[in-house]
Structure formats: C-alpha cells, structure tokens
Amino acid sequence: MNALGLNEFNILKTETNDYDYLFTVEKAESPTICPKCGHMNIENKPFWKHNTKERTLSDISMHGKRVKLLLRHVRYKCQVCEYTFYELLDSVDTNDKITKRLYLHIQQQALKKPFTTIADEFGISNMTVRRAFDDFVKDSEKHRVLKAPRVIGIDEAHLNKVMRGVITDIDNRRILEILPTNLKRDVKACIKSMEGYKDIEVATMDMATGYRYAMQELVPNALCIIDKFHVIQLVTRALDSVRINFKNSITKQQKKLLLNDRWLLLSNQEDLSDKDIVKRDAIFKIHPELLLPYHLKEGLRVVYRASDRKDAYERYYEWEKAIPDDLTAFKGVADTINGCKTEVFNYFLTETKYTNAYTESINNIIKKIEKSGVGYSFEVLRAKVLYGTTATKKPEFGENLRIQLLTPRFLIKWLIENQHLIEHNDDEKKLLEGQYVDVTELMNIINKGIF
Ligand SMILES: [Zn+2]
Structure with a gap:
C-alpha cells in the first residue's frame, strides 16, 4: 500500500508545506480493454497513448494537512476501432474533482458540521459539499420507510422561524420525522404514511386540539395522553406570570429583596437545598401574596403522584377548589385542563408513565444545529437533525480499524442495523441485503490476506 492508500496510483512526487500535501500521481497500470469494441490491450495491438491531461483532485486530509492529487490522466487510443478514452479510475468518479472516499467522508461530516467549515477544511467548494449532502439525503430518504411506533410522541419544535411538528418514538427515544408545519393536516398525513399506523397503541401530545383529532380520526382506539410535562409547564408559566405581575x-x-426569585419559585420544591428553602421562605415572609400561587404550582405536581386515576381525579378536584377567583392565571390552567381532562388523566391508565420530556433534549439538539448553520433551508436542517444526531457517532479509537473498506451499501446496512433507517418489509430487506457487501465475508478475505 502506498502513502495514499490508493493502490491504483503510483506516486511520482510528493510536495508539502505547513498546510498542504500535493501528490503527483499516475495510474499504475494501463487499461486492459477498449470500452468501445472490447479489444484487449495485448502485445500485437497495444493501445496508443493519445495525450495526457493534468487533473487536480481533492482527497481526505492527512496529518492535519489538506491533500490534493495532481493526476496525470492518460487518454488512450484503440488501434482497432480508433476510439479514444481516458483510463477509468477506481477511486474517482468520472469527471469528479474529489476522490470517492473524500465524497463519503464529506457526507458524514456534513451532517455534523457547517458546510463552509468542511469546504474550508478540504479546500473544496461549498457547492461540492452541498451536492454530497443532498445525495446522501436523497439516498437515505429512498431507503427510509417509517414504521409506526407503539407509542408515538407528537410534539413541536421551533425550527427555522416556524413551529414544526416533531414525531417521536417514545419507547426508543428517537426522532422519526420533522414536519414542515405543526398543523393537523401535516401531522395526520405523516401518521397515515407510517407502516402499521393502525397498530399505534399510545400517543402522547400537548394540549393542541389538532393532534388529538388527528389521532382520533386515524386510530380511534389509541390511547391519547396529554403529556405531564406540558401540564406542569402550563402551571409553572402561570406562577411565573403571577410573579412577574x-x-x-x-x-x-x-x-431588591427578591433575589433569584424566579429560580427559587419555579424550581421543583424537592430540588431546592436547605439554604435555598430558607431564601424562598424569606420571600414568602415579605410577600405572602406569592405563597398560594407557589403552592398551587406544587399542588398540581402532587396530583401526578397519585396511585391511580381515581386518586388523581380526587387530588385534582381538591387542587381546583383551592384556586381563588382572582387568580385568573391559575383559573386559566384549570380551564385548559378541564377542556381535555380525559386525555390528561389517561396518563394514570398505563403502567409505564409515558412522557415527552425527551422532546426537550430534541429541542436543544435542533437549536444547536440551527445555530451552527445560519441560512440553511428547512430541508437541510431537517436532514441534519434526522440523520446527523445519532447516525454518525465516531467510534472509539481502534474500533473498526478497517473503516476504509466501508462502501455506501455497507453504510446503508449499518444504518439499518442501528435502526437509523427502517427497512420496509422482508422483501425489501432481502433486496437491500443482496446489494450489500457481506461484512463477515469481507473480514474473512482480509484475514486471509488477499488484500
Ligand atoms: Zn476499440
């Protein structure tokens, strides 16, 4: 293996400075067959060298330096049919300006890093990065069929200035889809497009009526649960508005005496230290007006400690009775809950307590990605979130050292095995597998030392 690890080339010259390597290379062997007439390049009528063109190709970086190949690309002429042709390359697609392995590398990097960073890193154009990324997404989408989860989470996140519906698999803590909008129409269409959507057993969601109706229309038997997280968020916001007013x-x-009041009042009671509790109680001593709103916030949290639905209802009615008429913010919370009471209290029907709290971390991921690439379209951001968040974790050093043998098909297989892509059905799986490079077989070949 030569220094580049591209054995089809002979390295003629290596130049380097602080930033770059330039390898002048040529194809190690001349072509064996005419692509037009099939004439073999045998001794009696060998191909003529017609001319040589210099091509500059970008490759993956080496020792922290950018790598370019200056390829002396020979054009041959067939003596039998007079056809002229350039040597076919294994490591570069026809007319491309980057090596195949750099192309694959960019596809993975583009999920994680801003396009401009990558372009800079390899000394290539933004357009090239974008093209690789688009190809990756197109390919991934083609093989991607959404399977309905047993427990579906319907939520929303702010992405690219618009609220987007976010569909999650609650059991497996995965983002399944990000929708162009959070409208019922989009949510419904997405659920309907999922394989086996009629088998969805549980759906968690916020109070938005559209989500509820979408589920009821599509899967009337599914248990709709309004997420605890959203209910508590509602009451916490009510307390906050009282505090601000x-x-x-x-x-x-x-x-001046109200130092840290927001944190002291909005935090869960049990998360406060003894010192914090002293500070909190000092606030109540000077401003007893805040005491009842505070207890109402904590009180709704106590409802969630109920042992069953009946117990929860009883606790809730007690809580509701305790709201004075002039605390309109809390009256509003009660009104909202009463408007979807069945779904709020469905929470207590399942043994496993389903929650969408995971959406919070999804929101953080989305924010981070959005910040890293100002000006990305929704489609790019969506792809970065869907394919970039879990699909491309770097392995520990030494794991899979044969990584250079990865092929796109291998990648697809890997994605499916790690459930980043979901195979459609057994037939499609078989079809896909038929195209795979079999890893075990590959390893056997490597171990036999054929490479
Ligand atoms: Zn020919």
Whole structure:
C-alpha cells in the first residue's frame, strides 16, 4: 500500500508545506480493454497513448494537512476501432474533482458540521459539499420507510422561524420525522404514511386540539395522553406570570429583596437545598401574596403522584377548589385542563408513565444545529437533525480499524442495523441485503490476506 492508500496510483512526487500535501500521481497500470469494441490491450495491438491531461483532485486530509492529487490522466487510443478514452479510475468518479472516499467522508461530516467549515477544511467548494449532502439525503430518504411506533410522541419544535411538528418514538427515544408545519393536516398525513399506523397503541401530545383529532380520526382506539410535562409547564408559566405581575407592582427597593426569585419559585420544591428553602421562605415572609400561587404550582405536581386515576381525579378536584377567583392565571390552567381532562388523566391508565420530556433534549439538539448553520433551508436542517444526531457517532479509537473498506451499501446496512433507517418489509430487506457487501465475508478475505 502506498502513502495514499490508493493502490491504483503510483506516486511520482510528493510536495508539502505547513498546510498542504500535493501528490503527483499516475495510474499504475494501463487499461486492459477498449470500452468501445472490447479489444484487449495485448502485445500485437497495444493501445496508443493519445495525450495526457493534468487533473487536480481533492482527497481526505492527512496529518492535519489538506491533500490534493495532481493526476496525470492518460487518454488512450484503440488501434482497432480508433476510439479514444481516458483510463477509468477506481477511486474517482468520472469527471469528479474529489476522490470517492473524500465524497463519503464529506457526507458524514456534513451532517455534523457547517458546510463552509468542511469546504474550508478540504479546500473544496461549498457547492461540492452541498451536492454530497443532498445525495446522501436523497439516498437515505429512498431507503427510509417509517414504521409506526407503539407509542408515538407528537410534539413541536421551533425550527427555522416556524413551529414544526416533531414525531417521536417514545419507547426508543428517537426522532422519526420533522414536519414542515405543526398543523393537523401535516401531522395526520405523516401518521397515515407510517407502516402499521393502525397498530399505534399510545400517543402522547400537548394540549393542541389538532393532534388529538388527528389521532382520533386515524386510530380511534389509541390511547391519547396529554403529556405531564406540558401540564406542569402550563402551571409553572402561570406562577411565573403571577410573579412577574407582582414584581411590576412593587417598588425598586422591594424588588431588591427578591433575589433569584424566579429560580427559587419555579424550581421543583424537592430540588431546592436547605439554604435555598430558607431564601424562598424569606420571600414568602415579605410577600405572602406569592405563597398560594407557589403552592398551587406544587399542588398540581402532587396530583401526578397519585396511585391511580381515581386518586388523581380526587387530588385534582381538591387542587381546583383551592384556586381563588382572582387568580385568573391559575383559573386559566384549570380551564385548559378541564377542556381535555380525559386525555390528561389517561396518563394514570398505563403502567409505564409515558412522557415527552425527551422532546426537550430534541429541542436543544435542533437549536444547536440551527445555530451552527445560519441560512440553511428547512430541508437541510431537517436532514441534519434526522440523520446527523445519532447516525454518525465516531467510534472509539481502534474500533473498526478497517473503516476504509466501508462502501455506501455497507453504510446503508449499518444504518439499518442501528435502526437509523427502517427497512420496509422482508422483501425489501432481502433486496437491500443482496446489494450489500457481506461484512463477515469481507473480514474473512482480509484475514486471509488477499488484500
Ligand atoms: Zn476499440
């Protein structure tokens, strides 16, 4: 194996500076067969060298330096049919300006890093990075068929200035799809497109009526649960609005005594340290107006500690009774809950307590990706989130050291095995597998030392 690891080439010259390597290369062997007439390049009528063209190709970096290949690409002429042709290359697609292995590398990198960073890193154009990325997404989408999860999460996230529906597999904590909008129409179409959607058993969601109706229309028997996370968020926001209104009504001097009030009041009671509790109670001593709103927030959390639905309802009615008429923010919370009480209390019907809290971390991932690439379209962001968040974790060093043998088909197989792609059915799986490079077989060949 030569220094490049591209055995089809002979390295004629190696030049380097602090940033770059330039390898002048030529094809190690001349072509054996005329692509037009099939004449074999045998001694009696060998191909003529017609001319040589210099091509600059970008390759993966080496020792932290950018790598370019200056290929002396020979054009041959067949003596039998007079056809002229360039030597076919194994490691570069016809007319491409980058090696195949760089192309694959970019596809993986483009899921994680901004396109401009990658372009810079390898000294290639943004367009090339974008093309590789688009090809990857197109290929992934082609092999991607959504299988309906047993427990579906319907949620939303702010992406590229618009609220998008986010469909998750709650059992397996995976993002399944990000929709162009959070409208019922899109949510419904997505669920309907899933294989086996009629078998969905549980759906968790927020209070938005559209999600509920979408599920009820498509899978009437599924248990709809309004997520605990959203209910608690509602009451926490109510407390916060009371706190803010109160703060606006007091003097600057009084405000000074309200240090860290937001955190002290909105945090879960059990998460406060003894010191924090002293500080919190000091606030209540000066401003007893905040005590009841605080207990209402904690009180709704107590409802969720109920042992069963009956117990939960009883706790809830007690809670509702405790809201004074003038605490409109909390009255509003009760109204909202009462408007979807069945779904809120369905939470207590399942043994496993399903929650969408995972969406929070999804939101963080989305924010991070969005920040890294200002100006990306929704399609690019969606692909980066769907394919880039779990699909491309770097293995520990030494794991799979034969990584250079990865092929796109291998990649597909890997993605399916790791459930980043879902095979459609057994037939399609077989079809895909038929195209795979068999890894075990590959390893056997390697071990026999044929390579
Ligand atoms: Zn020929």
